[in-house]
Amino acid sequence: MTSLSFTHTQDLLASIAICNKCTLPKHGRHGSQVTIFPSRKNKAPVFCESRLEAAFCLELERNSKVLNYDAHPFTINFIGTKYRYTPDFLVRLGSGKEQLIEIKNDDSYQDKAITGRITRYIELLAxxxxxxxxxPAAKFYGKVRTPNLYYLYHGAYCSQGTAGASIRTLLTQCAPDRRPIRCLTDNGYSFEDVAHALFYRTIHCDIFKPLCLTSLVWS
Known part of the structure; x- marks a missing residue:
């Protein structure tokens, strides 16, 4: 469970809303499943109401501008109205700024009633x-891309990334610089270090194709 304190955002909203602690989800929304995501940035598990939220955690982990984040940080009760809103994420950036994020599956995003309500929240908060x-999910979720990121993230979990620069140098010295993943493991690099370099984009691959030892990587 994350225990981050995002007081700046709550302070900004103090004149129009009361922010109450949000309880951890015990079950997902209709058709969804509660998922526990092991966050490296938070050094704690993140409780997600759906697999889509867990998939978005991968994007936050991969984004170098994100310092840490929390799922369902609080419920916003707008003073003098019946509006109550719990954002999916609150993100703290390395710059010190904070930002709320709401994600929806593509069907919900196209629902005029849902999008109209979220748009009203956007205006009030702005x-x-x-x-x-x-x-919408289409902005970050892909049937091949997302499983690839899960695979790399969990593969990289025990790596500190110290071999990333060396891996990049090896590829830079190759001509051409595209080599199969097997070339890196044959040169003594562990799968964990290669996965770390790929997930955090020290080196690159075509994330939209299924990954295997013959997949090409480059610097």
Missing amino acids: EQGCILEYL
């Missing part, structure tokens, strides 16, 4: 200098 980003 008036207080608080950013709420609204994203």
Whole structure:
């Protein structure tokens, strides 16, 4: 369970809303499943209400601008209205700024009633200098890309990434610089270190194709 304190965003909203602690999800939304995501950035598990939220955690882990984040950080009760809203994520950036994020599957994103309600929240929050980003699954989820990222993230979990620069140098010295993953493991690099370099984009591959030892990587 994450225990991050995002007081800046709550302070921004103090004049228009009361932010209450959000309880951890015990079951997912209709058709969804509670998933526990092992966050390296938070050094703690993140409780997600759906697999889609867990998939978005991969994007936050991979984004070098993100310092840490929390899922369902609090419920916003807008003063003088019946509006209650719990954002999917609150993200703290390395710059010190904070940002709320709401994600929806593509069907919900195209639902005018749902999108209209979220748009109203965006407007209310923006008036207080608080950013709420609204994203459809199509912006980050892919049937091949997402499983690849899961595979690399969990493969890289025990690596500190210290071999990344060396791996990149090896590929840079190759002509051409594209080599199969097997070339790296044959040169003594562990799968964990290669996975770390790929997940955090020290080196690159075609993430939209299934990954295997013959997949090409480059610097």
